[in-house]
Amino acid sequence: MNSKDDKEKDKPIIELKDVWKIYQIGEVKVEALRGINIKVFKGEFVAIQGPSGSGKSTAMNMVGCLDIPTKGHIYLHGRDISHLSESDLAQIRGKKIGFIFQKFNLINTLTAKENVMLPLTFLDIPESIRRERAEELLTLVELSNRMDHKPNELSGGQQQRVAIARALSVNPDIILADEPTGNLDSKSGSSVMGFLQDLHQKGKTIIMVTHDDKLAQYAERIEVLKDGEIIQTVKGSKHHTKNEHNIVVNKK
Amino acid sequence: MIKDFFKLAVENITHRKVRSWLTILGIVIGIAAMVALVSLGQGLQYTVDQQFVKVGADKITVQSKAVVGAPGSESGNTKLTIADFNVVKRSAGVDQVVQVLSRSGKVEFNKKTKFEMVRALPVDETRKVYEETGLYDTEFGRTLKSGDKHKVVIGSTIAKETTFGKAINVNEKITINGVEYTVVGIMKTGGNPGISSAIIMTIDDARELFNAPDEVSIMMVKVQDSRDIDKVVENIKKDLRRHRNVKEGKEDFTVQTTKQFIESYLTIFNVITTLLVGLASISLLVGAIGIANTMYTAVLERMREIGIMKAVGAKNSDILQIFLIESALIGFLGGAIGVLIGVGISKIAEFAIGAFLGPGFFQVFLPWWLLVGAILFAMIIGTLSGILPARQAAELPPVEALRG
Known part of the structure; x- marks a missing residue:
């Protein structure tokens, strides 16, 4: 028999079980996901890779608890979340998941620091703690001198680093990155990927959605998605190569 | 949060x-x-x-419904007269009645001509009724007294420089409808705006000046007991109706307490x-x-x-x-x-x-x-x-x- 620790390790942090998402557009039914199964364990770096239209954005929404499936189940820490209300999902997102988006998605009226503090605001954490945490994280992403700048005063790479800091603010179980280098030049892109690898080495669970098979190579495991189905699961070749900063990161 | x-x-x-x-x-x-x-x-x-509050709760105003001086065949008939005044004086519950004659007068001063309201008041024992309101108090000079002839008290607004281009002082002379009058007093500022812009003269002077021997524009009635004021209003209405020979509801006059008036x-x-x-x-x-x-x-x-x-x-x-x-x-x-x-x-x-x-x-x-x-x-x-x-x-x- 396994020990208790082993049992915990065997349990995925998030599991998609026969997940279907069907959109009704007018009279046409579009099957964006057709019964996909994904398991992500604690500390893994998984890429969901596929061309546009493959259903990877829909898959990201499912993993990120932004949407619920038409059929099938999603388990977060063993708990079925596929039928929860939007407010319950919001609370789960707020505590368990840190998002990094292609378009950074910072709030333009707030400074870098305030953006990083925002997820903690919704958890009703006292301002002094929020401020301290935001400063610490922005220092970690090497933006200690840009904390009071607003997003439009920062470069794309800097904005994405603010987004990483924001994703880390609640110390989430999962970092979910959606085309994190898609709007960046190759240098900033590598730097962002460097940070993600760093986080992974520190034990964070990372799920990255991308169309770019070269970028996907950074992950330990790549789930290749096509036409709403997982057609292949492969190992990433560039996994754990933190210092390799010369890869070409294609712009979408 | x-x-x-x-x-x-x-x-x-x-x-x-x-x-x-x-x-x-x-x-x-x-x-x-x-x-x-x-x-x-x-x-x-x-x-x-x-x-x-100033005028008091024990006052009744009696007025003709006709607009004073309005043209029209019947206007003469609806005016109140001294005969009506005497009827009101005898009504039950009435203490005293002041007859007031109001007319517009052509006033000249400092070579300027303006039309102003002339309000004529009696200077006999009924003067107490209007004096106790304090509305006619003077700031300069004195009020009118018995025996005054060709004397007036003017409102504060009229005395101002802005009215005739030159301030009017006590003892100066103004001309009303061609007759010269001496200003013996100027009323206090503030108070009733109607009175502040009026010229007060004795009723005898006014009857002569406007050739109106019989007309009464307004009667100011003081009742014996303010608690009976509504009953007194009814008494006056009844007596005037009989005297003027009009049916109830067809009155050509109004009888109002100050409260109703306001x-x-x-x-x-x-x-x-x-x-x-x-x-x-x-x-x-x-x-x-x-x-x-x-x-x-x-x-x-x-x-x-x-x-x-x-x-x-x-x-x-x-x-x-x-x-x-x-x-x-x-x-x-x-x-x-x-x-x-x-x-x-x-x-x-x-x-x-x-x-x-x-x-x-x-x-x-x-x-x-x-x-x-x-x-x-x-x-x-x-x-x-x-x-x-x-x-x-x-x-x-x-x-x-x-x-x-």
Whole structure:
């Protein structure tokens, strides 16, 4: 028999079980996901890779608890979340998941620091703690001198680093990155990927959605998605190569 | 958390300055109009009430229904006369009656000619009735006394330099309808504006000057016991009806207590105030629609922002609160600025009326509850206008919002 620790390790942090998402557009039914199964364990770096239209954005929404499936189940820490209300999902997102988006998605009226503090605001954490945490994280992403700048005063790479800091603010179980280098030049892109690898080495669970098979190579495991189905699961070749900063990161 | 939401709302309002100010302006106009109207209206009511207190609760006014001096075949018949005066004097419960003759006179002074109201009063023992109101007190010189001939007391407004280009002083001479009169007194400033701009002479002088030996414009009646005042009104009505041979309900005269007299003015005034407040309400309604419109636009504009906030853990209720705080804040700003402007308008009006009728006569009514109430009201309007847009924002599915 396994020990208790082993049992915990065997349990995925998030599991998609026969997940279907069907959109009704007018009279046409579009099957964006057709019964996909994904398991992500604690500390893994998984890429969901596929061309546009493959259903990877829909898959990201499912993993990120932004949407619920038409059929099938999603388990977060063993708990079925596929039928929860939007407010319950919001609370789960707020505590368990840190998002990094292609378009950074910072709030333009707030400074870098305030953006990083925002997820903690919704958890009703006292301002002094929020401020301290935001400063610490922005220092970690090497933006200690840009904390009071607003997003439009920062470069794309800097904005994405603010987004990483924001994703880390609640110390989430999962970092979910959606085309994190898609709007960046190759240098900033590598730097962002460097940070993600760093986080992974520190034990964070990372799920990255991308169309770019070269970028996907950074992950330990790549789930290749096509036409709403997982057609292949492969190992990433560039996994754990933190210092390799010369890869070409294609712009979408 | 509310504090943070408040900060977010402020950021959003200052972010789109021009649109925010235009939206706020919509509320400012409505609230300013409302505050100004209520404070002026209530101030006027208070002033009228004060006049009533001065004149007293034991006075009855008897007047002809015909407009004094109006052209028309029957106007002569409906005028009150000395015979009517004698009837009223004998009515049960009546203490004393003052006969007043009011006419417009052509007044000359400093080579300028103006038409002014001449009010003729008796100087016999009935003078006490009007003297006890204090309305005819003089500030300079003296009041008229028995035996005065070709002497007048003038109102403070007439004495002012602005009326005849030169101030009129005691002992100076003015000409009324070609006859010279000596000014023996100038009445106090403030008080009744009708009296401040009148010329007072003895009734004997007036009857001669206007060739009106029999006419009585107004009778001022003092009752024996103010508790019986309504009964006395009925007595006078009954006696006059019989004397003038008119049926009940067809009276060509009015008999009113001072209270009724004032109330009849207030009724008209209240109708006007209600109409104006109605107009101000319409402007507030338009302002509210403006807020709703701005908030709907804000929801569309900030679709992605709403998505981001939801992605990082904002519940529907959080988004709802953020948007409601924002629209309430717009209402609050509109209310606060509106109150300031409204108070400004009333104070200017107070000053203008003071310059016209004498300082201290009219004071606007500006209690704290009116000001606080107006701001609260504006906030409520803001919040209500924001409800639908805020709900729309709150209920946006995060996936859709993030695409926006």
